[in-house]
Amino acid sequence: xxxxxxxxxxxxxxxxxxxxxxxxxxxxxxxxxxxxxxxxxxxxxxxxxxxxxxxxxxxxxxxxxxxxxxxxxxxxxxxxxxxxxxxxxxxxxxxxxxxxxxxxxxxxxxxxxxxxxxxxxxxxxxxxxxxxxxxxxxxxxxxxxxxxxxxxxxxxxxxxxxxxxxxxxxxxxxx
Ligand code: QAP
Ligand code: CO
Numbered sequence: 413x414x415x416x417x418x419x420x421x422x423x424x425x426x427x428x429x430x431x432x433x434x435x436x437x438x439x440x441x442x443x444x445x446x447x448x449x450x451x452x453x454x455x456x457x458x459x460x461x462x463x464x465x466x467x468x469x470x471x472x473x474x475x476x477x478x479x480x481x482x483x484x485x486x487x488x489x490x491x492x493x494x495x496x497x498x499x500x501x502x503x504x505x506x507x508x509x510x511x512x513x514x515x516x517x518x519x520x521x522x523x524x525x526x527x528x529x530x531x532x533x534x535x536x537x538x539x540x541x542x543x544x545x546x547x548x549x550x551x552x553x554x555x556x557x558x559x560x561x562x563x564x565x566x567x568x569x570x571x572x573x574x575x576x577x578x579x580x581x582x583x584x585x586x587x
Contacts, residue, residue, distance in 0.1 A: 413445035415463040417453060420510045420558065420575070429461050429468045429554040432490045435532035439469070443488050443530055446471050451481065455508045457546040459553035462509050468492065470550040474543050487543075492527035492551055495536075503545045505559045512578050513571060517559050519548045 418424045432439060442465055450458040450471060460469040472487040499521025506514045524538050525547055539547050549559060560571050 413441055415445050415449050417449065417508050418462055418464050420507075420560070422509075424464055425461060425509055425553070425558060426556040427461060427466045428556050429459070429466045431468050432528075435490070435528070435530060439467075439490070440530055442467070442469060443471065447473075447483070447486065450508070453508050456481070456542075457550045458508060459550045461553050461556075468554050470554065472543065472546050472550065474546065487537075488530055489525070489527040489547075489550075490530065490532075492525050492547070492554075494523050494548070494551060495526050496524040497548075498522045501545065503542070505545070505549060507549070507559055509553075510558065510560060510575070513560070513575055515559070515563060515567060515571065517545075517549075517562050519545050523547055525551075 442460060446458055446460065446463060449463060450456075450473065456474055457472045458470065460467045468491045470489050470492065472489070473481050473483075473485055475481050476485065497520035500518060501521040502516050502518050504514050505517045521544065522538065522540050523544050524536065526534065526536050528534055552558070560568060563571060
């Protein structure tokens with residue numbers, strides 16, 4: 413499977429992902445292919461829609477206390493649903509689909525998520541800290557929502573300006 417990251421402002425990122433019904437080899441191949449894409453681009457989270465597959469699938473790989481990522485800590489979530497959220501937190505977020513832009517975003521502090529693993533087994537996790545923020549960010553992707561949608565009007569304008577500049581510079585230095 414040849415996967416490429418879809419970047420803002422591609423309309424594909426606005427698509428609503430569809431619930432997975434079949435826990436088959438095709439799903440496993442997608443999950444297996446997403447992991448190296450995320451690692452090779454220095455990501456900690458990736459939703460399937462970011463590689464142009466509109467399925468309710470996401471992966472997470474939060475660095476450990478030594479700031480290292482390990483496949484042992486890979487979490488694969490299929491059909492995730494947040495069933496409870498409490499508190500408030502602010503984290504400086506980024507996104508592989510919005511390269512080189514980072515901004516403070518308000519999220520819930522703790523979330524409870526029901527999801528299925530790659531074999532269709534039902535799981536529940538109560539997430540805190542960076543994992544909680546990452547889950548909320550990735551589930552937003554399944555609904556066509558990006559972190560920049562959560563910025564105030566003035567910060568969104570600042571983003572659009574900076575992002576256009578970034579795209580322009582990238583085009584003149586590469587290709
Ligand atoms: C989502 O984001 C997230 O701009 C995952 O040049 C964000 O992995 C979860 C990245 C914040 C929790 C907190 C972004 C890599 C990676 C970039 C990412 C870039 C290279 C973003
Ligand atoms: Co993202």
